[in-house]
Amino acid sequence: MSSITLKSYAERAANQPNAAAKALLECMARKQTNLSVSVDVTNKQDLLDVCDAVGPNVCLVKTHIDIVEDFDMDLVEQLTALSKKHDFLIFEDRKFADIGNTASLQYSSGVHKIASWSHITNAHLVPGPSVISGLAKVGVPLNRGLLLLAEMSSAGALTKGSYTQACVDEAKKDTTGFVCGFIAMSRVDEKEGPNTEKDLLILTPGVGLDVKGDSLGQQYRTPDQVIRESGCDVIIVGRGIYGPLMTEEGKKDKKAAFVKVREQGERYKKAGWEAYLARIGQK
Numbered sequence: 001m002s003s004i005t006l007k008s009y010a011e012r013a014a015n016q017p018n019a020a021a022k023a024l025l026e027c028m029a030r031k032q033t034n035l036s037v038s039v040d041v042t043n044k045q046d047l048l049d050v051c052d053a054v055g056p057n058v059c060l061v062k063t064h065i066d067i068v069e070d071f072d073m074d075l076v077e078q079l080t081a082l083s084k085k086h087d088f089l090i091f092e093d094r095k096f097a098d099i100g101n102t103a104s105l106q107y108s109s110g111v112h113k114i115a116s117w118s119h120i121t122n123a124h125l126v127p128g129p130s131v132i133s134g135l136a137k138v139g140v141p142l143n144r145g146l147l148l149l150a151e152m153s154s155a156g157a158l159t160k161g162s163y164t165q166a167c168v169d170e171a172k173k174d175t176t177g178f179v180c181g182f183i184a185m186s187r188v189d190e191k192e193g194p195n196t197e198k199d200l201l202i203l204t205p206g207v208g209l210d211v212k213g214d215s216l217g218q219q220y221r222t223p224d225q226v227i228r229e230s231g232c233d234v235i236i237v238g239r240g241i242y243g244p245l246m247t248e249e250g251k252k253d254k255k256a257a258f259v260k261v262r263e264q265g266e267r268y269k270k271a272g273w274e275a276y277l278a279r280i281g282q283k
């Protein structure tokens with residue numbers, strides 16, 4: 001049996017049992033993009049405007065909804081409308097890490113009601129597999145998907161070795177059908193040869209074409225290193241795309257900044273897709 005990395009996204013979509021992962025793979029194949037934009041801006045209108053600008057080029061919008069200062073449920077409604085308009089899914093990067101009961105309440109309730117609008121979310125396995133069961137109780141009936149944080153992109157991350165392996169083992173033996181992949185820097189499920197048990201997605205942050213890192217430990221690799229060399233499936237790009245909005249110039253002339261944001265989206269989409277075609281031998 002061959003590696004998951006040699007299969008097309010469309011082929012994998014056809015055999016994917018998790019509804020959210022299936023929808024994501026189908027969207028990637030349909031739009032020819034493995035780009036996820038991480039929209040880490042702190043006001044509602046900027047968040048919506050970035051999604052509208054890059055929407056045509058992405059398969060997935062990643063949010064940190066708790067950083068939005070003027071959050072309200074109208075934001076969620078508008079974001080959902082944009083996800084339909086541009087054909088992308090939504091991933092709230094919540095990184096749940098509490099006991100099952102608390103995680104399930106954090107996922108379903110509170111101000112943000114994440115499960116009601118986010119197709120995919122993620123969790124640390126630090127509390128043990130009960131965090132999966134707690135979240136699954138809420139997410140499975142809604143056809144959501146869960147990614148385990150098997151590896152992080154920041155310097156000195158403790159997500160390595162036996163911890164990473166435990167994430168892989170839990171994902172493979174998950175009986176809820178909720179776990180559909182990982183946040184990871186490499187093909188963690190194929191460290192010991194092809195994974196023939198269960199198709200799992202690998203989404204990878206820490207992607208940049210112009211710089212190697214930031215002043216707070218982030219480390220960047222190129223789309224080619226992530227998709228072709230490391231065998232990951234989705235590139236997650238934040239400041240590399242919306243960065244033009246954050247400069248003094250961008251704050252003064254938002255219209256011009258959004259033109260650049262759109263261009264960066266196209267650039268990362270192209271780089272990610274070329275790396276994928278090279279990986280599956282179609283280029």
Ligand code: 5BU
Nearest residue numbers: 038152153154183205206218237238239
């Ligand atoms: P950047 O602007 O491209 O550096 O943003 C990366 C995003 O991905 C940001 O929202 C982080 O919270 C997120 N991230 C990450 O950078 N590294 C990780 O290991 C994980 C998430 Br998990």
